[in-house]
Amino acid sequence: MKTDICELLGIEIPLLAFSHCRDVVAAVTNAGGFGVLGASSHTADELEAELAWIDDQVHGRPYGADIVVADKFEGKGERLSGDQLLARIPEQHKTFVAGVLTEHGIEAAHDEVAGILGQALSDDKGEQLLDVCFRHPIKLIANALGVPPQYMIDRAKSEGVPIAALVGAKEHALKQVRAGVDVIIAQGTEAGGHCGEVSTMVLVPEVADALRAEGSSVPVLAAGGIVTGRQMAAAVALGAAGAWTGSVWLTTPEAETAPHTVQKMLAASSRDTVRSKGRTGKLSRQLKSAWTEAWAAEGAPSPLPMPMQSYISEPSLRRIDALAERGDEGAQALATYWVGQGVGLMNRQKSSRDVVLEMAEDYLDAVERLKTSLDG
Amino acid sequence: MKTDICELLGIEIPLLAFSHCRDVVAAVTNAGGFGVLGASSHTADELEAELAWIDDQVHGRPYGADIVVADKFEGKGERLSGDQLLARIPEQHKTFVAGVLTEHGIEAAHDEVAGILGQALSDDKGEQLLDVCFRHPIKLIANALGVPPQYMIDRAKSEGVPIAALVGAKEHALKQVRAGVDVIIAQGTEAGGHCGEVSTMVLVPEVADALRAEGSSVPVLAAGGIVTGRQMAAAVALGAAGAWTGSVWLTTPEAETAPHTVQKMLAASSRDTVRSKGRTGKLSRQLKSAWTEAWAAEGAPSPLPMPMQSYISEPSLRRIDALAERGDEGAQALATYWVGQGVGLMNRQKSSRDVVLEMAEDYLDAVERLKTSLDG
Numbered sequence: 086m087k088t089d090i091c092e093l094l095g096i097e098i099p100l101l102a103f104s105h106c107r108d109v110v111a112a113v114t115n116a117g118g119f120g121v122l123g124a125s126s127h128t129a130d131e132l133e134a135e136l137a138w139i140d141d142q143v144h145g146r147p148y149g150a151d152i153v154v155a156d157k158f159e160g161k162g163e164r165l166s167g168d169q170l171l172a173r174i175p176e177q178h179k180t181f182v183a184g185v186l187t188e189h190g191i192e193a194a195h196d197e198v199a200g201i202l203g204q205a206l207s208d209d210k211g212e213q214l215l216d217v218c219f220r221h222p223i224k225l226i227a228n229a230l231g232v233p234p235q236y237m238i239d240r241a242k243s244e245g246v247p248i249a250a251l252v253g254a255k256e257h258a259l260k261q262v263r264a265g266v267d268v269i270i271a272q273g274t275e276a277g278g279h280c281g282e283v284s285t286m287v288l289v290p291e292v293a294d295a296l297r298a299e300g301s302s303v304p305v306l307a308a309g310g311i312v313t314g315r316q317m318a319a320a321v322a323l324g325a326a327g328a329w330t331g332s333v334w335l336t337t338p339e340a341e342t343a344p345h346t347v348q349k350m351l352a353a354s355s356r357d358t359v360r361s362k363g364r365t366g367k368l369s370r371q372l373k374s375a376w377t378e379a380w381a382a383e384g385a386p387s388p389l390p391m392p393m394q395s396y397i398s399e400p401s402l403r404r405i406d407a408l409a410e411r412g413d414e415g416a417q418a419l420a421t422y423w424v425g426q427g428v429g430l431m432n433r434q435k436s437s438r439d440v441v442l443e444m445a446e447d448y449l450d451a452v453e454r455l456k457t458s459l460d461g
Numbered sequence: 462m463k464t465d466i467c468e469l470l471g472i473e474i475p476l477l478a479f480s481h482c483r484d485v486v487a488a489v490t491n492a493g494g495f496g497v498l499g500a501s502s503h504t505a506d507e508l509e510a511e512l513a514w515i516d517d518q519v520h521g522r523p524y525g526a527d528i529v530v531a532d533k534f535e536g537k538g539e540r541l542s543g544d545q546l547l548a549r550i551p552e553q554h555k556t557f558v559a560g561v562l563t564e565h566g567i568e569a570a571h572d573e574v575a576g577i578l579g580q581a582l583s584d585d586k587g588e589q590l591l592d593v594c595f596r597h598p599i600k601l602i603a604n605a606l607g608v609p610p611q612y613m614i615d616r617a618k619s620e621g622v623p624i625a626a627l628v629g630a631k632e633h634a635l636k637q638v639r640a641g642v643d644v645i646i647a648q649g650t651e652a653g654g655h656c657g658e659v660s661t662m663v664l665v666p667e668v669a670d671a672l673r674a675e676g677s678s679v680p681v682l683a684a685g686g687i688v689t690g691r692q693m694a695a696a697v698a699l700g701a702a703g704a705w706t707g708s709v710w711l712t713t714p715e716a717e718t719a720p721h722t723v724q725k726m727l728a729a730s731s732r733d734t735v736r737s738k739g740r741t742g743k744l745s746r747q748l749k750s751a752w753t754e755a756w757a758a759e760g761a762p763s764p765l766p767m768p769m770q771s772y773i774s775e776p777s778l779r780r781i782d783a784l785a786e787r788g789d790e791g792a793q794a795l796a797t798y799w800v801g802q803g804v805g806l807m808n809r810q811k812s813s814r815d816v817v818l819e820m821a822e823d824y825l826d827a828v829e830r831l832k833t834s835l836d837g
Binding site: 086087088099254255256273274275281282283284285286287288290291294309310311313315316318319320321322323324354355356425426427429430449451452454455456457458459460 | 463649651660692730732831836
């Protein structure tokens with residue numbers, strides 16, 4: 086196959102795979118796609134080890150990295166420690182979370198600190214991680230939240246590595262391209278994780294048209310709901326150069342998704358996800374569970390701004406995952422993870438390599454179907 | 462072009478156009494697509510005149526009709542008059558609507574009766590309208606809300622006319638096909654009017670897979686957000702036999718959309734719509750306006766069940782449309798109409814015929830793009 090993104094990244098299949106798991110990244114790259122490692126949950130040393138491992142596996146085949154650098158958030162620039170941020174969490178929220186856990190038979194965990202999250206969102210950490218990334222032969226650097234900071238854009242340019250950014254609205258796409266972004270990922274509301282309200286079917290052509298009207302030839306990747314090759318073909322029909330995917334890798338054996346959550350995902354239909362502020366403070370799509378329901382219930386406190394909400398949600402959700410694995414029913418009811426509506430099409434476990442190869446085949450079938458629609 | 466739906470309906474372009482306006486229906490059918498008249502807002506006599514007019518225009522080319530027959534609703538089977546239903550509306554709701562109008566400088570209208578709505582939703586009216594439809598050479602009868610009642614299915618079968626139904630979830634598609642429906646319209650959350658929460662990109666393959674697993678070969682039409690030919694191609698890539706559209710016709714000169722609303726639509730981006738219960742009592746997507754905001758505001762009463770909410774919203778919205786045309790600013794802020802997120806791609810007015818021809822051309826371009834992605 087050949088699209089603008091295949092040429093830009095030197096890949097055979099216009100399929101990008103975002104994953105926090107190095108095994109997924111390497112497997113996708115080795116199968117002809119393009120793996121992108123979610124780097125922000127690592128320390129600099131850990132990231133160094135992950136990328137060295139990937140280098141070892143892919144033998145020069147292309148891959149990339151993704152760093153979450155938020156535009157603005159509570160405590161940004163104040164150099165607060167995790168403890169200091171935690172101290173800013175209202176008692177009401179701590180009590181609420183403790184109540185939700187207790188109702189489900191779980192000991193309250195609201196005083197744990199998920200310090201890494203605050204660090205992950207700070208500029209300092211971002212620069213450190215960028216340094217690590219650019220010591221490796223990455224072929225794309227992506228930023229998942231807002232316009233990348235200037236130092237990130239400058240660094241990518243000076244390293245000769247294209248920089249990508251996610252958008253949920255055409256106005257954001259224009260802003261990103263004006264700031265110097267090289268690849269736009271137009272992510273629809275059906276996507277897992279942070280997402281906007283416009284669907285992939287509408288957003289991709291709307292973004293592509295807006296860029297063309299601006300005279301930009303920046304390639305657009307379609308994201309949101311895409312877990313099959315026919316959807317990747319739909320993306321190209323809509324004007325995208327390929328697909329950016331995340332959810333579909335979560336149920337592969339290479340991913341580190343909590344096993345109980347994998348089972349929930351394989352059983353889920355597309356209506357089993359919800360956009361909720363209960364995990365990060367911004368709307369992000371995830372499996373519906375007693376946790377998301379609790380935050381949506383009448384009388385629940387308003388979720389806190391980023392990254393504060395994560396300080397109360399992440400420690401609880403980690404404990405929940407661990408208990409769910411041991412068969413705790415309360416924890417199983419609460420367990421959730423980010424995933425898009427495409428989860429309704431993820432019905433059996435297969436290896437990351439098989440996902441790539443089946444998507445390529447399904448893409449070819451879809452093109453054949455379209456050709457037949459003309460031949461009659 | 463040739464897909465299952467082209468063969469079933471005898472059309473050249475797999476494009477179905479739902480419209481309340483006979484001029485749109487005739488223009489689409491005459492351009493090689495398939496017009497479907499929204500019949501429920503008419504009395505039997507009016508409908509007879511509309512269909513006779515269409516017959517006169519299309520010279521035997523195929524078209525269809527759509528009748529809204531709800532599964533269940535307040536007052537169903539009780540044979541209540543509009544006045545009796547109106548009497549069931551709580552004072553709180555009348556006062557609220559009067560307040561919203563007054564705030565925008567409009568005299569309160571809450572005691573008007575939109576009797577036709579209640580009639581439109583009753584079985585009696587449905588049977589009458591069906592009788593009228595089958596006196597004309599319709600090639601498809603569609604039901605937009607829930608599983609069609611048995612008498613409707615039986616009648617369609619005995620007349621040899623395929624029956625279509627809209628669904629927003631795969632479970633509903635299975636239910637419909639088991640009941641005898643011949644064409645499934647899988648309508649994503651981006652659609653105008655009543656819609657579910659699953660996006661077209663996910664819903665279409667999910668429904669197609671579920672039907673295949675059931676051994677059904679019923680054709681699936683994709684609906685929701687589709688206003689261009691590249692999206693129609695995406696629909697076919699996803700496994701649909703064609704596209705069911707509604708929004709794109711609203712801004713054509715053949716439509717009877719209030720002119721002020723047409724201007725709002727042409728200026729709107731995909732983020733200017735919202736799913737609200739404020740118009741019919743069920744979630745339906747429409748232009749964001751001061752009206753939809755009022756129903757979403759804290760302290761607003763919960764919308765009433767169908768068809769009660771329409772009794773308070775429709776008379777007000779008609780008055781609003783009339784005042785908006787005369788330049789009333791309060792009315793212009795309140796004016797809204799059903800439209801999907803595809804409104805973001807509807808940026809200039811063109812005739813219904815040109816919409817069909819441009820969509821066909823854009824479809825061919827998209828297929829070409831996909832073929833090129835294979836040739837390299």
